[in-house]
Amino acid sequence: MRAHRVASITAALTALTFAILAMPTTAGTTQISAVGVFNDACQPPIGTPPANLGDYPPIDLSGSLVGCWYTYVSASRLNPSGTYIEQGTELFVGCLNGTTCGTFETTYTFTGKYTDATFTEEIHGRCEHAVVDGTGDFAGVKGAIKFKDDVVNLKFDIRGHISLGSSDAKTATAVAQDLAKALEADGTTRSSGC
Known part of the structure; x- marks a missing residue:
C-alpha cells in the first residue's frame, strides 16, 4: 500500500x-509611451464609454495606449500661492499596443502650480497613477503611469509601465x-x- x-x-x-x-512565460512588464489630449468626443476602440464621463472631458490617448481616460476627483486643495493638489480615481477603456484590450482603473495624485489661486494659467503639472485593477485582457494588471502636462501644446506626455495579469x-x-x-x-x- x-x-x-x-x-x-x-x-x-x-x-x-x-x-x-x-x-x-508571463507577459512581464510593458513600457508605456503615449500622448493624451482632452476630447469630449473620445470614443474607445473597444467597449463603450462609462455612463459617468467624469469630472473633466475624457482624455483621448494615442501611442502604446489607445483609448479614452476618464477622471473622477475625490479630493482637491488649491493654496493661495497657486499650488494645487488633487486626488481621485480614473478609468481607461482601450487597448495596449493594439492587441491587449479591456479596461483598467487607477488611483492618482495630481500636483500643479498656477499663476494664482484662480486657475488663470498653469505653470506646470504632473500626475502619478497607480494601476489597481482591470477587466478583459487587463484582468490582474498592475503598474505605474505618469502624466506630465505640456502647458504650451495643451497635451499630456505619458510614460510608465504595466504588468499584465498572468493566466499561467x-x-x-x-x-x-x-x-x-x-x-x-x-x-x-x-x-x-x-
Whole structure:
C-alpha cells in the first residue's frame, strides 16, 4: 500500500512539474509611451464609454495606449500661492499596443502650480497613477503611469509601465489543486511542513 502511495505521489509531482514547465512565460512588464489630449468626443476602440464621463472631458490617448481616460476627483486643495493638489480615481477603456484590450482603473495624485489661486494659467503639472485593477485582457494588471502636462501644446506626455495579469499563475494553481485532490482521494495528505 505504501509503495502505491509513493508511486502516486511521484507520478503526480512529475505531472505537475511537466505541466508548469510546459506553460508559456508571463507577459512581464510593458513600457508605456503615449500622448493624451482632452476630447469630449473620445470614443474607445473597444467597449463603450462609462455612463459617468467624469469630472473633466475624457482624455483621448494615442501611442502604446489607445483609448479614452476618464477622471473622477475625490479630493482637491488649491493654496493661495497657486499650488494645487488633487486626488481621485480614473478609468481607461482601450487597448495596449493594439492587441491587449479591456479596461483598467487607477488611483492618482495630481500636483500643479498656477499663476494664482484662480486657475488663470498653469505653470506646470504632473500626475502619478497607480494601476489597481482591470477587466478583459487587463484582468490582474498592475503598474505605474505618469502624466506630465505640456502647458504650451495643451497635451499630456505619458510614460510608465504595466504588468499584465498572468493566466499561467492561474493555470499552475489549478494544476496544484488537482494534485491535492488526487492525493486526498488516494488517502495521502499532509498536515504541515514541506
